[in-house]
Amino acid sequence: xxxxxxxxxxxxxxxxxxxxxxxxxxxxxxxxxxxxxxxxxxxxxxxxxxxxxxxxxxxxxxxxxxxxxxxxxxxxxxxxxxxxxxxxxxxxxxxxxxxxxxxxxxxxxxxxxxxxxxxxxxxxxxxxxxxxxxxxxxxxxxxxxxxxxxxxxxxxxxxxxxxxxxxxxxxxxxxx
Amino acid sequence: xxxxxxxxxxxxxxxxxxxxxxxxxxxxxxxxxxxxxxxxxxxxxxxxxxxxxxxxxxxxxxxxxxxxxxxxxxxxxxxxxxxxxxxxxxxxxxxxxxxxxxxxxxxxxxxxxxxxxxxxxxxxxxxxxxxxxxxxxxxxxxxxxxxxxxxxxxxxxxxxxxxxxxxxxxxxxxxx
Numbered sequence: 001x002x003x004x005x006x007x008x009x010x011x012x013x014x015x016x017x018x019x020x021x022x023x024x025x026x027x028x029x030x031x032x033x034x035x036x037x038x039x040x041x042x043x044x045x046x047x048x049x050x051x052x053x054x055x056x057x058x059x060x061x062x063x064x065x066x067x068x069x070x071x072x073x074x075x076x077x078x079x080x081x082x083x084x085x086x087x088x089x090x091x092x093x094x095x096x097x098x099x100x101x102x103x104x105x106x107x108x109x110x111x112x113x114x115x116x117x118x119x120x121x122x123x124x125x126x127x128x129x130x131x132x133x134x135x136x137x138x139x140x141x142x143x144x145x146x147x148x149x150x151x152x153x154x155x156x157x158x159x160x161x162x163x164x165x166x167x168x169x170x171x172x173x174x175x176x
Numbered sequence: 177x178x179x180x181x182x183x184x185x186x187x188x189x190x191x192x193x194x195x196x197x198x199x200x201x202x203x204x205x206x207x208x209x210x211x212x213x214x215x216x217x218x219x220x221x222x223x224x225x226x227x228x229x230x231x232x233x234x235x236x237x238x239x240x241x242x243x244x245x246x247x248x249x250x251x252x253x254x255x256x257x258x259x260x261x262x263x264x265x266x267x268x269x270x271x272x273x274x275x276x277x278x279x280x281x282x283x284x285x286x287x288x289x290x291x292x293x294x295x296x297x298x299x300x301x302x303x304x305x306x307x308x309x310x311x312x313x314x315x316x317x318x319x320x321x322x323x324x325x326x327x328x329x330x331x332x333x334x335x336x337x338x339x340x341x342x343x344x345x346x347x348x349x350x351x352x
Contacts, residue, residue: 042278043270046263050271070256080246080259087222087260088267094219095226102218 001156002029004062004093005149006053007141008070008086009078010045011038013052014141017060018131018149022157026150028131029060031142042084049085053092065093066152068144069102103151108144111151123147177332178205180238180269181325182229183317184246184262185254186221187214189228190317193236194307194325198333202326204307205236207318218260225261229268241269242328244320245278277335279327284320287327299323 001021007014013034020026034052036045067090070083090100106116112126124136124143130150137143177197183190189210196202210228212221233241243265246258266276282292288302300312300319306326313319 041270041276043266043276046267047270050267083256083259084263084266087263090219090260091222091226091264091267094217094223100217100219 001064001153002060002062003064003066003149003152004056004060005145005147005152006065006067006086006089007144007148008068008082008089009141010036010042010049010081010085012139012141013049013085013089014139014143014145015053015056016137016142016146016149017056017062018146018153020153022154026131026153028133028146030056031137031146032056033139033142046084046088049088050092053089057092057096057098062098064099064101064152064156065089066101066103066148068108068148069104071104101152101156103148103155107155108147108151111154112147120144177240177329178236178238179240179242179325179328180232180236181321181323181328182241182243182262182265183320183324184244184258184265185317186212186218186225186257186261188315188317189225189261189265190315190319190321191229191232192313192318192322192325193232193238194322194329196329198330202307202329204309204322206232207313207322208232209315209318222260222264225264226268229265233268233272233274238274240275240277240328240332241265242277242279242324244284244324245280247280277328277332279324279331283331284323284327287330288323296320 002019005016015034016031017029018026019029034049036048067086070086093100109118109123110116113122120140127143127146128136137146178195181192191210192207193205194202195205210225212224243262246262269276285294285299286292289298296316303319303322304312
């Protein structure tokens with residue numbers, strides 16, 4: 001499974017591609033940041049995010065886009081930009097028929113470190129270890145994007161089993 | 177000036193086109209709602225919003241897109257969807273080189289009713305009167321989109337004078 005993880009943001013949108021399956025060593029295929037100038041107007045920044053995400057989709061052809069589920073409890077100043085950047089990333093993937101999966105920050109932290117309250121340094125350290133990198137990816141947004149992709153690969157089998165159980169239950173209900 | 181007003185939302189995204197200049201009677205060119213099913217996944221809903229906005233841009237070729245400035249203080253359940261739908265609308269316009277203008281809900285209410293704290297019925301009544309309609313546009317999202325467009329047409333001259341003053345001041349600063 002090849003997953004593009006996106007840590008959404010207008011100024012720095014982290015992107016990372018991880019390939020692998022749960023229970024086997026994972027491989028990083030790419031990592032980076034899509035940036036837009038803070039002094040540009042909002043519409044042009046969103047166009048910049050779109051162009052950047054499109055390039056990553058073109059180059060890596062991921063099967064899934066995993067993006068951080070944004071909560072409005074977060075910092076009031078940044079939450080709107082995060083929601084807007086994530087909307088553009090989801091739009092780009094869905095337009096191509098690529099499924100979008102959402103994971104909360106605590107799900108991502110728990111997946112890669114074992115604790116939903118781990119700090120950025122701990123996440124960066126585990127991403128480095130799990131992908132056998134020489135150093136933690138910089139900036140933190142890039143490491144977070146890789147963590148999202150890893151989280152998705154590891155959570156996907158459980159999520160698929162759950163969806164299959166729900167579908168089976170629904171089909172039994174219809175035939176009963 | 178032809179303005180497409182957008183009252184952003186995932187379930188109902190109000191759209192309305194108004195043509196005219198400040199100080200002259202205004203004309204409604206179109207009004208409606210772009211809807212997406214609440215049970216569809218978020219990515220597909222954003223694609224639905226994009227397709228709907230694109231159709232309105234194709235048909236009416238507005239010179240400006242006026243969209244509600246979203247605040248995160250609003251209802252926590254709906255604010256993320258509002259931010260995401262507005263991001264898609266702004267992206268569609270900016271991609272075509274159409275300028276995007278943001279107006280706060282109280283600016284819009286003050287422009288069309290004289291009070292920044294007017295209720296929906298009052299806004300609907302004034303939109304009906306100002307555009308010489310037979311009845312208030314339904315749903316309220318459609319009326320709000322028209323109010324946004326009217327607000328932009330009426331505020332634009334003041335905003336342009338302000339921008340010209342700032343530009344003049346800046347150029348004097350450079351030549352001094």
